[in-house]
Amino acid sequence: MKEFLNWSIGCLNQAGIDFPRMEAEVLFAGALKLCREEIYRRPERILSESEKTILRDFVARRVLREPVAHILERKEFWSLDFKITPDVLIPRPETETLVETLLSLNSKNPDELSLRLLEIGTGSGAIAVVAAKEISNCRVTATDYFLEALAVARLNAKKHGVSDKINFLQSDMFSELPIALYDCIVSNPPYIQTSRLNDLMPDVLDFEPRSALDGGYDGLDFYKRIIPEALNYLKKGGVIALEIGETQAKEVTSLFYGEDKYEGINVTQDYSGYDRVVFAKKKTNG
Numbered sequence: 001m002k003e004f005l006n007w008s009i010g011c012l013n014q015a016g017i018d019f020p021r022m023e024a025e026v027l028f029a030g031a032l033k034l035c036r037e038e039i040y041r042r043p044e045r046i047l048s049e050s051e052k053t054i055l056r057d058f059v060a061r062r063v064l065r066e067p068v069a070h071i072l073e074r075k076e077f078w079s080l081d082f083k084i085t086p087d088v089l090i091p092r093p094e095t096e097t098l099v100e101t102l103l104s105l106n107s108k109n110p111d112e113l114s115l116r117l118l119e120i121g122t123g124s125g126a127i128a129v130v131a132a133k134e135i136s137n138c139r140v141t142a143t144d145y146f147l148e149a150l151a152v153a154r155l156n157a158k159k160h161g162v163s164d165k166i167n168f169l170q171s172d173m174f175s176e177l178p179i180a181l182y183d184c185i186v187s188n189p190p191y192i193q194t195s196r197l198n199d200l201m202p203d204v205l206d207f208e209p210r211s212a213l214d215g216g217y218d219g220l221d222f223y224k225r226i227i228p229e230a231l232n233y234l235k236k237g238g239v240i241a242l243e244i245g246e247t248q249a250k251e252v253t254s255l256f257y258g259e260d261k262y263e264g265i266n267v268t269q270d271y272s273g274y275d276r277v278v279f280a281k282k283k284t285n286g
Contacts, residue, residue, distance in 0.1 A: 001028075002043035004052065008059045015063040023068060027058045030072040065202040078130045083155050087148035088124040089212035095188055097270040098243045099130050101277045102186050105239045106135055114139055116180070118233060120173055120187040120226060121145075123212060125153025125166070127186060132162035141182075143171040146211070173222075174229050181235040188243035189222035191215040220251055227255045231262075234282040246274035256280045 005024060012020035025036045031054045032039075032047075047055070061071050069075040069084045076082070077091040078099060084090055106115060115138045119128045122142035132140050144150050150168050157163045171177055192213050197205060204213070215221050223242065230240050240262075244252050249267045256265045262280040270276035 001039065001045045001047055004047055004055065005039065005043075008055065011059050011063055017062065023062060024059070026068055027062065027071065028055065030074070031055050031058055065206060067203050067207055070207060075124075077126045080126075080130065080133075080160060082124050082126050082129075083152055083159065084124060085148075085152055086207060087146065087209060088152050089188075089208055091124060091126040094270045094272070094274075094276055095127070095243060097268060097276045098186065098188055098241060099127060099134075101241050101268050101279055102127075102131060102184065103134055105241065105279065106138075106184060115184070116182045117141070118177075118182040118185045119143065120185065121189055121212075121222075122153050122168070123149050123188075125156040125168075127188065128153065128166050129156050129160050129162055131186075132157070132165040133160060138165060140166040141169060141177070141180075142166055143169045143173070143177065145170065145172050146209075173225055174233060177233065180233065181238070182233055183235060183238050185226075185230050185234055185238070185240045186242070187222075187226055189215065189226065191219045191222070191243075191245045191248060193217065193219040215245075218251070219245060219248060220255070223252050223255050227252075227262075228259055231259065231282060236282055236284045238282050239279060240282070241277055241279040243276060244278055246276065249275035249278060252278045 005028060008024040009020050012023055017023055025039055028039050029036045058071050067090060069090045070086055073084055074081055075084045075090055078096060115135060117131055117138055117140045119142040122128050122144045128140045128142040131138055147170055150170060154168055157166050190213050192215050194214055194217055253265055256262045261283050263283050264281040266279055267275050268277040
């Protein structure tokens, strides 16, 4: 196995893949259903021909820049394992900042009998599932425009035992939502400027859904819809938290300030120190 691993590392390195050893280990672990540590505890293990075939396929696909999450059909987020397909955006570590902000904001209301949360653009369902697991009294409505994404999200909710706490709904933003008021609205909308899409790594540009990336001319198309429309669905004192691109805090906070019914507008940084989440509260008066 050691010789085959070294061959895989060499292939990925020659292809210009960042961190080739780590990625080869992840592919090996996924293909052989081992933890990465076991690869080095059993270097003398003889691989079967079927295992070699799978590994050659995995390495060849990664050399062509197919994301590891697509190859393995899974991605870890919030220490949970999520089903991933090309129909959904791969959950990023920085999005955990959005989850942390959401949990922090809602921890201030522990006595609520039932907390109602709305997620716009659920994709894989990662945010909705984590919220449902972490907030015991939470009821989630999670929307997405694409049925294929909703199918993946439902699988993840079932996998993590929270299907009974999440209502998945096909909707273009708020368009198909029934009249209701929520304690919290959360979203990680597309925020990349159309003109900058071609600057993305091929792993992203060529494999992830463009609809989950393209934020329009200035990257703000979805914020311009969500921020004003959310007021119709937030109860007074309810909170809204939106993930942003690392340079968008000024523009997105300006959109909040442009509405006269928000207060407590603030920005949270991710662990790399970049602005990552803008959140606000709907005013209780006015």
